[in-house]
Amino acid sequence: MKKLVTWSLLFSSVVLLGACGSKSDTSSSDTSDSSKLIAWAWDPTYNVKALEEADKVYEPDTTNLKVVASSQDDIVQKLNTALSASNKDGLPSIILIEDYKAQGFLKSYPDAFEDLSDIVDKDKFADYKFASVSKDDKIYGIPFDSGVTGMFYRTDLLEEAGYSDADLQNITWDDYMKIGKDVKEKTGKAMLSLDPSDLGLVRVIMQSAGTWYTDEDGKVDIASNKALKEGLEIYTNLIKEGIAESVSGWDAGVEAVNTGAVASATIGSWYSSSIMQAEDQSGKWKIAPTPRLADISESVNASNSGGSSWYVLKGIGDTDKAKEFLKETFASSTDLMQTLTKEIGLISTLKESINTDIYQEPVAFYGDQKVYADLSEWMTKVPSVNYGTDTYAIEAIVAEYAQRAINGEDLDSLLKEAQTQVEASVDQ
Structure with a gap:
């Protein structure tokens, strides 16, 4: 293992504030409710909002998801500390990890993450994302936002x-x-x-x-x-x-x-x-x-610049339900992607998103340019690189x-x- 892995995983990222709740039960620290899926993410106006909208798609009549919002630095530190100590107490089932940091976690803790190969169709996502979410020919992350x-x-x-x-x-x-x-x-x-x-x-x-x-x-x-x-x-x-x-x-x-x-x-x-x-x-x-x-x-x-993906931690909570949640939402739902483009300006790495109505709409701020369609098209041309650890x-x-x-x-x-x-x- 590289000497710099732990230091790199703890290296600073943009610090963002904790979220306020909406339909999903958004908390700043509590992960004790075992009756719900627990998810960790940063940025209340973007990633947390995406989880909340996904919950509406997955179980529209109930609150299935508890979102724990924190800064990216805090999430990285807590995850790294817990996994290095082989102590999963308090960790979530679902977690967002920045693509630049993903290989560090996958290589340092190879048994900590669920194999998601059975719920991800590689042909449906931007090719370049798989260098960061994959290891040993297995897919561990659901590609989310594009940093195109x-x-x-x-x-x-x-x-x-x-x-x-x-x-x-x-x-x-x-x-x-x-x-x-x-x-x-x-x-x-x-x-x-x-x-x-x-x-x-x-x-x-x-x-x-x-x-x-x-x-x-x-x-x-x-x-x-x-x-x-x-x-x-x-x-x-x-x-x-x-x-x-x-x-x-x-x-x-x-x-x-x-x-x-x-x-x-x-x-x-x-x-x-x-x-x-x-x-x-x-x-x-x-x-x-x-x-x-x-x-x-x-x-x-x-x-590309930045971007992140969704992961499932092995043996924490109902991992089958966590996989099902991701399969029905971020791994396949163009309706969700269209909502997120409208609500948070998402450029999704799900290729089919370009065919949704909102991607074809002109944006007045940009002189009526169809910016979502253009960015989505450029996304398909981004070279794939190994970000390493x-x-x-x-x-x-x-x-x-x-x-x-x-x-x-x-x-x-x-x-x-x-x-x-x-x-x-x-x-x-």
């Missing part, structure tokens, strides 16, 4: 800089850099915001080329990783050349978008709700495909070297150093 990325952009600012919607379609990152320079020169606005300590954009660039910090076998792949090098070059140049506005933290990035300080954001579909907070900008935004790397033939105009732990190390690259040090030398440091921290 898009290039959100302000049509008015791009037009002022001389660009039409057609100019933003299927571009390369070289094109994006040129456009960003023109936007800055002609409008005074930055093209995007970046937190120098957050390598989320680098992850997006890597996955567009089908690569990650580790290779398919889980071996550290940093010094010779062409997509990572190009991603870091783009990332550092965006900051050094003033194309990006440097911000500190999530809230500052959202503020830059909502106040009109930046003209675009290449990020996961889930970011749409943050952009749409600026109601005065309705009709001024559209979404184009994610830029690709020009020099890597495998790179495509599609990628240590994404966040490795990234914490790489981020230090990225900062040194921003300060002017040679990137090739830095990547060699990073390779050595990560290898020293990870058993391969």
Whole structure:
């Protein structure tokens, strides 16, 4: 087992508040009611809401589900602590796990999760999700939300800089850099915001080329990783050349978008709700495909950022009922997916969702673009990569070297150093 597994599983995520109840019995801590299915999830306005709506589909006339809402950090820590001690007391039957963390749990605790292969039809879901939810040819997770990325952009600012919607379609990152320079020169606005300590954009660039910090076998792949090098070059140049506005933290990035300080954001579909907070900008935004790397033939105009899946813990509560619940809801119900698109803006990884009415509806905020259909189409093109067990732990190390690259040090030398440091921290 890798040395960094436990540390990686405990690495920080976005902290979200506990939920208030609706039809489903939503609690902040109580898991003692054995008569109900117990589920753990974070974010009351998104994942918890999804569980509540699923409960209405599964047993519309009764309250079957008790949802325990907490921050993702708390859920990860409690699950890791319990499983490492072989003590399942107080754990739920159903649990949501972020895709970047899933392999760490599946490899560290191989006997803790129910095999869900019999209730998941792989052909019905986005292919790329199965690298994270599967192990040894068995499927352990029900794919849920897609983190499919898009290039959100302000049509008015791009037009002022001389660009039409057609100019933003299927571009390369070289094109994006040129456009960003023109936007800055002609409008005074930055093209995007970046937190120098957050390598989320680098992850997006890597996955567009089908690569990650580790290779398919889980071996550290940093010094010779062409997509990572190009991603870091783009990332550092965006900051050094003033194309990006440097911000500190999530809230500052959202503020830059909502106040009109930046003209675009290449990020996961889930970011749409943050952009749409600026109601005065309705009709001024559209979404184009994610830029690709020009020099890597495998790179495509599609990628992913984040996403999560549903799991059943073995031997806790009524596992058969937990599987049945997931089978009838998240594993198959397009009606549920349509409801969740309407209620929480979900881009479902269930492919059939694109055929529902709401996916074909124009969205006024995005200039009547059919954004749900477009994002769902791009989702089918996202390359599949093995996130491995240590994404966040490795990234914490790489981020230090990225900062040194921003300060002017040679990137090739830095990547060699990073390779050595990560290898020293990870058993391969």
